[in-house]
Structures are given as structure tokens and as C-alpha cells.
Amino acid sequence: MMGKLFKHEFKNTARRYWYMYAIILSLTLFCKILDIIQLNVNSKYLNPPLYISVTFLIIGLFFLVLLTGIFSIIRFYREMVGNQAYITYTLPVEVWKHIFVRLTVSIFWIIISVAVCVISGLIMGAGHDFLGNFLKGFSSMLSSIKTTQQVLFIIQLILSIIINTASSLMMFYMSIAIGQLFNRNKAIAAAGAYVGCNMIMEVFTTLLFVLTAKRIPWILDYNDIGFGAEYFNSGAEFVNSVMLLTGLVNILFLVTFFLITERLLSTKLNIE
Amino acid sequence: MMQNNNENFLHSAGIENAPLLECRNLCKSYGAVPVLYNWNITITKGRVVGLLGPNGSGKTTLIKLINGLLTPTSGEVLICGNSPGVESKKVISYLTDKDALDSSMKVVDMINLYNDFFEDFSEVRMYEMLKRLDIHPETKIGTLSKGNREKVRLILTMSREAKLYVLDEPIGGVDPAARDYILDTIIKNYTPESSILLSTHLISDVERILDDVIFVSNGQITLAEAADNIRAQGKSVDQLFRETYRF
Numbered sequence: 256m257m258g259k260l261f262k263h264e265f266k267n268t269a270r271r272y273w274y275m276y277a278i279i280l281s282l283t284l285f286c287k288i289l290d291i292i293q294l295n296v297n298s299k300y301l302n303p304p305l306y307i308s309v310t311f312l313i314i315g316l317f318f319l320v321l322l323t324g325i326f327s328i329i330r331f332y333r334e335m336v337g338n339q340a341y342i343t344y345t346l347p348v349e350v351w352k353h354i355f356v357r358l359t360v361s362i363f364w365i366i367i368s369v370a371v372c373v374i375s376g377l378i379m380g381a382g383h384d385f386l387g388n389f390l391k392g393f394s395s396m397l398s399s400i401k402t403t404q405q406v407l408f409i410i411q412l413i414l415s416i417i418i419n420t421a422s423s424l425m426m427f428y429m430s431i432a433i434g435q436l437f438n439r440n441k442a443i444a445a446a447g448a449y450v451g452c453n454m455i456m457e458v459f460t461t462l463l464f465v466l467t468a469k470r471i472p473w474i475l476d477y478n479d480i481g482f483g484a485e486y487f488n489s490g491a492e493f494v495n496s497v498m499l500l501t502g503l504v505n506i507l508f509l510v511t512f513f514l515i516t517e518r519l520l521s522t523k524l525n526i527e
Numbered sequence: 528m529m530q531n532n533n534e535n536f537l538h539s540a541g542i543e544n545a546p547l548l549e550c551r552n553l554c555k556s557y558g559a560v561p562v563l564y565n566w567n568i569t570i571t572k573g574r575v576v577g578l579l580g581p582n583g584s585g586k587t588t589l590i591k592l593i594n595g596l597l598t599p600t601s602g603e604v605l606i607c608g609n610s611p612g613v614e615s616k617k618v619i620s621y622l623t624d625k626d627a628l629d630s631s632m633k634v635v636d637m638i639n640l641y642n643d644f645f646e647d648f649s650e651v652r653m654y655e656m657l658k659r660l661d662i663h664p665e666t667k668i669g670t671l672s673k674g675n676r677e678k679v680r681l682i683l684t685m686s687r688e689a690k691l692y693v694l695d696e697p698i699g700g701v702d703p704a705a706r707d708y709i710l711d712t713i714i715k716n717y718t719p720e721s722s723i724l725l726s727t728h729l730i731s732d733v734e735r736i737l738d739d740v741i742f743v744s745n746g747q748i749t750l751a752e753a754a755d756n757i758r759a760q761g762k763s764v765d766q767l768f769r770e771t772y773r774f
Contacts, residue, residue, distance in 0.1 A: 259643040267632070341627035344596055346644045347616035438557050526596040 256348050260356040265363075271326065272364050276371050279319055282312050283375040294382065309379070316372045323368040327361035328427045332442070335428075336435040340526050350521045354428065354513065362421055408495055415498045415505075422505040425512035426452055432519040438527070452512075460504060467500075546571050546605075547618075547691045547722050548593065553602035555588055562588045564746045566602070572690065573719045575736050577754070578726040579768055580743035586726040587624055588746075590695045593724075594621050607690060617646070620689035624696040624726075626676055630669030634662060634679055645687055653686040656712065674705045681709055685716040692723040698732055706732050731765040740764055742771060 286308045293301045334343050335353065343353060380386030430452060434445025546569045553566040563585045570576055578586045591597040592604050595611030606615035628637065634657070641648045657664060660678055662671070671679065681697060694713070698706040706729075714736055717723055727733050734740075734754065742750035749771065757764050 256644070263640055263643070266636075267629070270631070338625060339627050339629060341596070341623040341625055342629075342640075345594065345616060345621050345623075346640075347613045348644065349613055523598060524596060525598075526591065 257352055257356065260348060260352055261360065264356050264360045268326075268330070268360060268364060272323070272367070275319055275322070276367075279312075279315055279371055279375060282308070282315055283378050286312050287378050287381075290379065291382075312375065312379070316375055320365065320368045320372060323365050324361075324424070327357070327364065327424065328431075331357055331361075331428050332431050332445075335520060336431055336441065336526065344524070344526065351513075351517045354516055354520070358421060358424060358428070358513075361424055362417060365420055366417070411495065411498055411502070415502045418502055418505045418509065422509040422512065425509050425516070426456070429512040429516045429519075432516040435525050436519065436523055438525070456508060463504065545607075547607060548724065549603075549605040550589070550592075551603050551605070553589075553592065553604060554600045555585075555592060555597065556600045562746050563592075566748055568741065568748075568751070570691075570722050570724065570739075572722050574738045575713075575717065575723045575725065576739045576741065577730070577733060577737040577764070578724060578741050578743065579728070579730050579764070580726075581728055581772055584743045585746040586743060587695055589743075590621075590624075590693055590724070590726060593693055594619060618690040620645075620647075620684045620687040620692045622681060622684040622692075622694040622697055624699070626673075626680065628668045628676060628680065630667070632668050633664070634666050634668060634671075635664040637668070637679070637683060638664065641683055641686070647688040649686050649688060652716070653682060656682040656686065674701050677701050678705065678708065681712060685712055688718070688721075690721050692717070692721060692725075694723065694725045696727055697725060698727060698729055703732075710736060730768050731763070734764040737764065742768065744772060 286305070289301065289305045289308055293305055333339050334357070377386070380389075427449060430445045430449035433448035433452075434441045434443075437444040548568065548570040550566045550568040553563055553568075554561065555563040566589065578589065580586050588597065592599055593606065593611065595616070604611060607618055609615045638650065638653055641653075642650050654664070657679075660675070660682070662675060662679065668676065668679070677697075677700070681694075684692065684694065692713075697713070698709050701709070710733065713723065713725070725733060725737075737754045739753050740750070740757065741748055750767075754764055757767055760767075762770075
């Protein structure tokens with residue numbers, strides 16, 4: 256059943272995102288053509304259209320990632336508590352599978368959207384100094400980490416971003432599940448639930464770091480000779496450790512939000 | 528024939544006694560507002576049961592409880608002995624009162640969805656009925672007229688060989704010719720191994736196909752009776768309904 260859910264979810268979402276990617280990549284190519292012409296011709300008259308096009312491209316890239324997230328939230332609302340929920344809950348599939356598939360597919364499209372942005376950036380950066388400088392800077396930071404841990408650092412960075420994204424999305428889903436409990440103004444109730452959950456999460460995270468700082472000296476006492484210095488060879492390793500702890504906290508949040516969402520939609524469903 | 532509200536009970540004398548649907552002391556409230564009050568219903572196979580009542584009487588609420596879209600305040604709903612969930616959804620074919628089809632999808636997308644998730648879905652029957660309606664499977668749902676969308680929804684529902692068909696207002700909002708088509712489709716695709724629970728407020732149109740009727744009003748069952756018994760009294764179901772709910 257999970258495979259079939261994935262199949263239909265990918266099919267139903269792909270048609271929307273392909274259009275957006277096609278538009279962004281077409282705009283990128285257009286900007287790059289203008290850029291190449293300008294590099295060769297160096298005419299002041301080409302600057303305005305080039306700058307305007309690049310501005311539109313940057314705005315487009317920003318909205319691409321933003322809209323990918325927004326679409327996934329709207330789709331979850333529509334299909335799990337909105338009009339199309341009638342079809343969703345008619346299917347003989349456990350609720351947790353519906354949630355899991357939608358979360359996974361949403362993360363997939365966010366990753367693809369980010370990848371499209373990176374590709375767009377690489378295309379525009381090709382032949383310019385800033386791309387080379389950026390890559391040199393990143394490489395310099397990596398070289399401060401022990402060679403054997405560099406790959407681990409990159410993997411951890413990517414996983415942290417994915418887990419953080421999943422946790423953020425799941426909080427939206429949980430807010431929607433809380434909002435549907437209300438008989439009226441479900442969307443407003445969901446927004447209120449999101450604000451409330453955010454506040455609770457912030458308080459929890461702050462308390463967690465304050466309470467663990469003294470017990471795990473390497474979190475806050477990096478510059479203190481008496482505590483943290485022997486644990487790190489570099490700032491990158493300090494970042495590595497913070498990423499690890501943040502990742503663990505985000506996994507905890509992700510699982511908690513998932514369980515709450517599943518329970519609410521399984522036992523307290525209120526589709527009107 | 529009116530029945531005591533505390534003993535509302537309809538036991539359909541089907542071919543066998545194993546109930547397809549049981550509601551036991553079923554109640555549903557929204558806050559302090561009761562919507563269903565103490566419903567007891569048993570439906571066995573081989574019956575077409577009409578759930579009849581004015582707007583806001585609780586018909587759709589019961590149907591949603593059966594399909595797991597709402598949770599009871601108290602009491603229980605059992606479908607072939609199971610609470611609403613994965614197992615019950617395998618045997619119920621549900622026609623919603625709302626048009627929940629995704630307008631951006633094609634008809635064939637919905638057919639593939641039903642085919643993938645319901646083992647009892649008959650693709651052959653679906654395409655036959657689609658052909659008779661002269662609707663191409665590649666048609667985008669958003670381009671269909673309201674009547675055709677209703678028909679597509681209905682034939683998706685009736686293309687399943689389910690044990691219990693639950694049809695919520697299947698003829699509301701369509702023209703008389705479409706109503707006849709819908710009712711004929713229901714009759715042609717119904718088997719004695721299954722039952723149909725059909726809710727409507729357009730009683731005169733559907734009474735010809737009903738075996739049993741349940742009158743509901745203000746969240747309570749006011750009558751549960753075999754349609755033939757009503758007709759034996761010299762009245763149609765529609766006449767009795769109008770007399771019962773006269774303003």
C-alpha cells in the first residue's frame with residue numbers, strides 16, 4: 256500500500272513542480288545568455304536588462320523554495336482535513352502511512368527545489384570570481400577538520416538540514432491536525448496551534464541547552480581552557496558537535512510531532 | 528408507524544442474520560449540541576435502506592461516523608464486526624455528499640487510484656459505464672459538468688463489489704433525467720450479497736427502490752420500518768414522510 260501511496264502522491268505533485276522548475280531554469284539560461292553577451296561586449300546598455308533579469312531570478316529562486324514548502328502544507332491541509340479528505344480517508348490505508356508519504360514526498364520536492372537553486376547558482380556563477388571564492392572558502396573550512404572526518408561532516412550537514420526541514424514541516428502538519436479539532440475556523444485554529452507549538456518548542460530547546468551545558472562542557476565552553484579546548488581542533492568541529500545535538504533534538508521533535516498528528520487524525524478526526 | 532426514541536431499532540430481515548452494519552447506542556455531539564442521539568440500527572445483507580429526513584437531521588453525520596470521518600461521542604459503529612478503520616473501508620463503498628474529486632486530475636487517474644487501493648474494484652465495469660455516459664477517461668475532471676461529475680463519482684462507487692454501499696444524497700443537485708440514471712445504476716449494480724444505505728430528502732424519487740426506511744429528525748430516529756409495511760397501510764413512503772414532518 257505504501258508503494259501505491261508514493262506512486263500517486265508523486266504523480267499528483269510532479270505536474271505542479273515541473274512547471275516551476277522549467278520556468279526557473281529557462282530564466283537562468285536567459286540570464287546566463289545575457290551575462291555571456293555582456294562579458295564579451297561590455298556594453299553599458301546591457302546592464303539594466305541583465306540586472307533586472309538577475310533580480311527576477313533571485314526572487315524566483317527564493318519563491319521556488321518558499322512555494323514548495325507552502326504547497327506541501329496546503330496540500331496536506333486539503334487532503335487530510337479539507338475537501339479531498341473524503342477521498343483520502345475512504346482508502347483502506349492506515350493514517351500514519353498517509354502522513355509519512357506526504358512528509359517524505361514534500362521533503363523530496365524541497366530537496367529538488369534547493370538543488371535547482373544550486374544548479375541555477377552554478378550556471379550563473381560560472382566564469383565569475385565569486386563562485387571560485389566561495390568554493391575556496393568552503394574548502395578552507397573543511398580542511399580545518401581532520402581528513403577522515405570531512406566526509407562525515409558533509410553528510411552530517413546534509414542530514415541536519417533534512418531533519419530540520421522534516422521537523423519544521425511536521426510541526427505544520429501537527430498544527431493542522433490540532434486545528435481540525437475545532438468546529439469552526441479550523442485554519443485560524445491551526446495557525447494559533449502553530450504559534451503555540453513554536454513557543455513551547457523554543458522554551459524546551461532553551462531549557463535543554465541550559466540544563467545540558469554544565470554537564471556537557473563542550474557545548475558552550477569551547478574557548479575555556481579548563482573545559483572545551485581539548486575536544487576540538489577547529490571551529491568546524493565545534494559546529495559539528497552543535498549540529499549533532501541540534502539534530503538529536505530535531506529528531507525528538509519530529510517523532511513527537513508525528514505521533515501527535517497520527518493520534519489526532521486517527522482517533523479525533525473531525526471532517527465536516 | 529412511530530417508534531419510541533429510546534428503542535429505535537431497525538433489524539433488516541436479510542438473507543442471513545450476520546449484520547453488515549451495527550450502530551449501538553450511537554451518540555454524536557458538537558460541544559453541548561447533540562446531533563445524533565442514541566441510535567440503534569442493524570442492517571443485514573440484501574437490503575436497500577433509505578435514511579430519510581429533512582436537512583440537518585443527522586443523516587450525513589451517521590454516514591461520516593460509519594466511514595470514520597467523525598468519531599462518536601459515545602456508543603459504537605461496527606461494519607462486519609469492525610470499528611471504522613482499514614478493514615471496514617475494504618468492504619464499504621462510499622459516495623460522499625460533497626464533490627471531493629481533484630479537478631486537476633483526469634478521470635483515468637481516479638480509476639487508477641480506485642484500482643490500486645480497492646481489490647473489489649472492477650475496471651471493466653467502470654469503463655463500460657463510462658462509455659455509456661460518453662465520457663472519455665482522459666477527460667480532466669475539472670472540465671466535466673456538475674451532472675457528469677456526479678455520475679463519475681457514482682460509477683466509481685458502484686464499480687466496486689462492496690458489501691455495503693453508503694450513498695449520501697446521491698441524487699441531490701442533479702436534473703431528473705440524471706436522477707433516473709443514478710437510481711437505475713444503483714439497482715443494476717446492487718447484488719443480494721450486499722446492502723445499500725442511501726440518504727436523501729428527495730423521497731418520492733427513491734422510494735421505488737427502498738426495502739426499508741429510517742425516518743430521522745433532529746438527531747433522532749422517529750421511524751424504522753419496512754417500506755412494504757408502510758405501503759400496506761395505503762400510503763407511500765413520501766406521503767407518510769410529509770405527514771410526519773408537516774410544519
